[in-house]
Amino acid sequence: MTIDLKTVKHISKLSRISIDDQKAKKLEKDLNSIFNWIEKLNELNTDNVEPLTSIAETTLRLRKDQILSKNIREDILKNSPKDNKDYFVVPKVVD
Amino acid sequence: MKQDQYLIEKNGNNYEVVIGLEVHAQVLSNSKLFSNSATKFGSEPNTQVSLVDAAFPGMLPVINEFCVRQAVKTGIGLKAKINKKSIFDRKNYFYADLPQGYQISQYKDPIVGEGSIVLDLPSGPKTIGIERLHLEQDAGKSIHDIDPSSTLVDLNRSGVALMEIVSKPDLRSPEEVNLYIKKLRSIMRYLGTCDGNMQEGSLRADVNVSVRKLGSDKFGTRCEIKNVNSIKFMQMAIEYEANRQVELLEEGGIIDQETRLFDTKKNQTRSMRSKEDAHDYRYFPDPDLLPLEFDDQFIEDIKREIPELPDQKKDRFIEKFKLSPYEATILVSDLETSKYFEKVIKNSDVKLSANWITGELFALLNEKNIEIDQSPISPENLSKLINLISDGTISGKIAKTLFVEMSNGDKDPKKIVEEKGLKQQSDPKELERIIDKVILDNPDNVQKYKSGKDKLFGFFVGQVMKASSGKANPKMVNDILKKKL
Amino acid sequence: MTDIINLTLTELVKKIKSKEISSTDITSNYIERSKSSKKLNTYIEETFDDALANSKKFDAKPDFQKKLPGIPIAVKDLYCTKNVKTTAGSKILENFVPSYESTVTQNLWNSGAILLGKLNCDEFAMGSSNETSHFGNVLSPIDNNLVPGGSSGGSASALAAKLTPATIGTDTGGSIRQPASFTGTVGLKPTYGSCSRYGIVAFASSLDQAGPMTRDVKDCALLLEVISSFDNKDSTSIDFKRPNYFSDLNKNIKGKKIGIPKEYRVEGMPAEIEKLWENGKEYLKNCGAEIIDISLPHTRYALPTYYIVAPAEASSNLARYDGVKYGFRVEGENLIDMYEKTRSQGFGDEVKRRIMIGTYVLSSGYYDAYYLKAQKVRKLIKNDFDEAFNKVDAILTPSTPSSAFKVGEKMDDPVSMYLNDIFTVPVNLAGLPGISIPAGLDENNYPLGLQLIGKPFDEQGILNIAYSMEEKINFKLNTSDWWIK
Ligand SMILES: [Mg+2]
Numbered sequence A: 001m002t003i004d005l006k007t008v009k010h011i012s013k014l015s016r017i018s019i020d021d022q023k024a025k026k027l028e029k030d031l032n033s034i035f036n037w038i039e040k041l042n043e044l045n046t047d048n049v050e051p052l053t054s055i056a057e058t059t060l061r062l063r064k065d066q067i068l069s070k071n072i073r074e075d076i077l078k079n080s081p082k083d084n085k086d087y088f089v090v091p092k093v094v095d
Numbered sequence B: 001m002k003q004d005q006y007l008i009e010k011n012g013n014n015y016e017v018v019i020g021l022e023v024h025a026q027v028l029s030n031s032k033l034f035s036n037s038a039t040k041f042g043s044e045p046n047t048q049v050s051l052v053d054a055a056f057p058g059m060l061p062v063i064n065e066f067c068v069r070q071a072v073k074t075g076i077g078l079k080a081k082i083n084k085k086s087i088f089d090r091k092n093y094f095y096a097d098l099p100q101g102y103q104i105s106q107y108k109d110p111i112v113g114e115g116s117i118v119l120d121l122p123s124g125p126k127t128i129g130i131e132r133l134h135l136e137q138d139a140g141k142s143i144h145d146i147d148p149s150s151t152l153v154d155l156n157r158s159g160v161a162l163m164e165i166v167s168k169p170d171l172r173s174p175e176e177v178n179l180y181i182k183k184l185r186s187i188m189r190y191l192g193t194c195d196g197n198m199q200e201g202s203l204r205a206d207v208n209v210s211v212r213k214l215g216s217d218k219f220g221t222r223c224e225i226k227n228v229n230s231i232k233f234m235q236m237a238i239e240y241e242a243n244r245q246v247e248l249l250e251e252g253g254i255i256d257q258e259t260r261l262f263d264t265k266k267n268q269t270r271s272m273r274s275k276e277d278a279h280d281y282r283y284f285p286d287p288d289l290l291p292l293e294f295d296d297q298f299i300e301d302i303k304r305e306i307p308e309l310p311d312q313k314k315d316r317f318i319e320k321f322k323l324s325p326y327e328a329t330i331l332v333s334d335l336e337t338s339k340y341f342e343k344v345i346k347n348s349d350v351k352l353s354a355n356w357i358t359g360e361l362f363a364l365l366n367e368k369n370i371e372i373d374q375s376p377i378s379p380e381n382l383s384k385l386i387n388l389i390s391d392g393t394i395s396g397k398i399a400k401t402l403f404v405e406m407s408n409g410d411k412d413p414k415k416i417v418e419e420k421g422l423k424q425q426s427d428p429k430e431l432e433r434i435i436d437k438v439i440l441d442n443p444d445n446v447q448k449y450k451s452g453k454d455k456l457f458g459f460f461v462g463q464v465m466k467a468s469s470g471k472a473n474p475k476m477v478n479d480i481l482k483k484k485l
Numbered sequence C: 001m002t003d004i005i006n007l008t009l010t011e012l013v014k015k016i017k018s019k020e021i022s023s024t025d026i027t028s029n030y031i032e033r034s035k036s037s038k039k040l041n042t043y044i045e046e047t048f049d050d051a052l053a054n055s056k057k058f059d060a061k062p063d064f065q066k067k068l069p070g071i072p073i074a075v076k077d078l079y080c081t082k083n084v085k086t087t088a089g090s091k092i093l094e095n096f097v098p099s100y101e102s103t104v105t106q107n108l109w110n111s112g113a114i115l116l117g118k119l120n121c122d123e124f125a126m127g128s129s130n131e132t133s134h135f136g137n138v139l140s141p142i143d144n145n146l147v148p149g150g151s152s153g154g155s156a157s158a159l160a161a162k163l164t165p166a167t168i169g170t171d172t173g174g175s176i177r178q179p180a181s182f183t184g185t186v187g188l189k190p191t192y193g194s195c196s197r198y199g200i201v202a203f204a205s206s207l208d209q210a211g212p213m214t215r216d217v218k219d220c221a222l223l224l225e226v227i228s229s230f231d232n233k234d235s236t237s238i239d240f241k242r243p244n245y246f247s248d249l250n251k252n253i254k255g256k257k258i259g260i261p262k263e264y265r266v267e268g269m270p271a272e273i274e275k276l277w278e279n280g281k282e283y284l285k286n287c288g289a290e291i292i293d294i295s296l297p298h299t300r301y302a303l304p305t306y307y308i309v310a311p312a313e314a315s316s317n318l319a320r321y322d323g324v325k326y327g328f329r330v331e332g333e334n335l336i337d338m339y340e341k342t343r344s345q346g347f348g349d350e351v352k353r354r355i356m357i358g359t360y361v362l363s364s365g366y367y368d369a370y371y372l373k374a375q376k377v378r379k380l381i382k383n384d385f386d387e388a389f390n391k392v393d394a395i396l397t398p399s400t401p402s403s404a405f406k407v408g409e410k411m412d413d414p415v416s417m418y419l420n421d422i423f424t425v426p427v428n429l430a431g432l433p434g435i436s437i438p439a440g441l442d443e444n445n446y447p448l449g450l451q452l453i454g455k456p457f458d459e460q461g462i463l464n465i466a467y468s469m470e471e472k473i474n475f476k477l478n479t480s481d482w483w484i485k
């Protein structure tokens, strides 16, 4: 298994993290060494093993349908990098 | 080829259109799927947003039991398999109105499996398969037209529970899509699981369209038209898209599987490139949530809450009230209409009630562009009106006048009849007096009638009605006139 | 007064209750020492003024019923603290001030504790040396230029340097136990679901747990009792009857069966560690416990499994840091450009590397080969422990395969850095409780720890064993205060 530069760039796109060529090359090297090591798992036959999704061996607790959260717009917006008292603001999106 | 089949013809080739729908129906609930903030429509921006909805660091989802019940209820209404164990997954993608960077949805193990919906086509019933129903979170809203230089984001809707209801590719025409959406909407409204309000976005659909040469049993490549929010637009989008695909194929081109957008201004679909590069959603089970499990008892309890649904109601109306399938279909299509109908017929003639509701009342509602539960005429007063006709107190013609009068303020028709003296004239002596006067005043026409001009009978009826200000009992007028002439 | 900083948490509580010392005395002592210990770089945010004000408030109206009456405590900066900057060691949250409090820290304050400040940590808890923090690396008080371990490195360093009487960390793959081992302190990772994750900046949801870091086992039991609670706001929080860990603490471990897993005897492990492990066995035997050889056959697959599961969850958990709602933002030409620049400049190299690993293992075409595979191996690892616990009450292993290393030593080789957690990671994968206690020194006089692993929810069991071992080991942490100025 080798991860090429093109794959690294594709993953960076999917992750929404821009990387320059130098970083991409470094990552290519790191990821390959990590994945070579991860390949060890292929020694194991897991055909009949049930995947473990959750370690807590219970089921989902259900909450009552109650409105408890009030209007906390000020709290919600106060950390926002672009000031606006009503909305979050992002660069213009054109579909 | 069936008579009502919807086909697209090009260069002598007939194409069949294959349609599947992914309907997003907003669950009726007080609070959101994984947070305890309100779901009310039309509130001030970002006032119904909790820390969970805005995905603040360290915030965790906790599921709303009622939304789970609503999904199960809908599943039962769709005669579907209810899965006692289901899993919530994360669908990962970046978008301005998706604060978590993922949507909590269900992917491999949805809460509801296969079911069906029966459409009442003119040619007979047609069953449309339901592939699945799953629960997921709604996103927020991006607003592009307030600020010229930025997009604004309102998260009020972020986290509201949706049921995504996926049909099999069993639909074949825009009309079938129309009937499918209406039937689905009707079932959910009967169940009280979704208000079906398309203007408020409670019901939206992604429409999958492909075409194939008539007779072929292989599906063509499909395109998905995203987020269409009215039946009319769905139909227009399908028509445009099907024709586009046929034309492309006839020119020797191939269809790209892609996501498209319906431009309501141009009535066209167009490729949505912005979504393309992030199409790898990297679904995986949400580690903040455990498997959703319930037992048979949970399902049984919900089953007990299921009301009579449109199909059953229709059968009952046909059997018990001897309505035609057509009338019954119309009367049950909307829960409120069926309720209205059943209130009216408590004390009134069934046939007459069905006629008045599907005729005069529907016309009135249409004209006012309102729903039946906002009808200016209450079922009680419509029932009274119908009874006035049945017992001969007023004529059908007067009844229509009365109906118009009632529509401006829901007045008791009996009172109006009394106040305005609209009661039908059924006193034979009084009618004879009027008729005698009419005969006396029109000797020429009497002569002509007697010499064989039968058509003049209508003239005499008209004169009598006019003289009685429309109140004369038409049947009695006929009888007496015939005798006297 | 310098005595105050040498008292354990338990002793402080006792002295405060007997009114021998005041909260203000304790708080001002710790503030003073913290102020002269900047060289260690343990604090990201100091709340000294508030702490002093709160201690005065406590002294004016003391409540001695509380478990931590007026005790100042600094916490890892992964816990959201109301109105106090919370960064998770990242630039992307450098100015983030939560309007809410994590459940675990709320439990501290409810017990009478006072916030001293927020402690440095690896960025988003991703690291084993506290060198990935945006706010600079932390030095260990053990020796000049030595790492304290990570990710709770600031916590371990502050604790060992006596800048706080006790602290809390978080442990996803060893982030409490490894730094505890490196700094000669006690650190416990509770059973998954014991401490609420609400309000803790998430790294890997299925592995993250909060836990106490203290100078001795008694303190550890006391602090665990305070922070462990059932929480409705966390769907993975488990509602079980929590013992009174502190008052139930006892040294009677007669007849306890302790497992020694042969797979933990790894190649290249220093002889001193082997020696300490042997000593540990001897102590336990002397206390009346029975030593049993066991096998955990899938141990060698734990780290590769972890390095699929944890990054996968992290890649999704960290998607919310997109520059829209809070935190750092780099403006861009469009939305995507803004995302990419913000995340590229806002995250450090290790975090980016793990996001990329996680994105890759979840991406289309690789999910089954990596993520699904890892979930299956995780099941096998869990089964190993289940089987072992049919035979034994607890398991004794070294905490780490080596003692602390020099700053910069492993930064260029991620895999060798990851190998640090080889003995701690299986415990997280299986959701078990684990405690590291200081067990001795290596040839450089650097501390080494032993780890006790318990059955699910048997924190009391491993605390008791640790308590009896602690007495026999009689470890004394000696730092020369070289960093004080
Ligand atoms: Mg869809």
Ligand SMILES: [Zn+2]
Residues within 6 Å of the ligand: B024, B136, B164
């Ligand atoms: Zn959907």
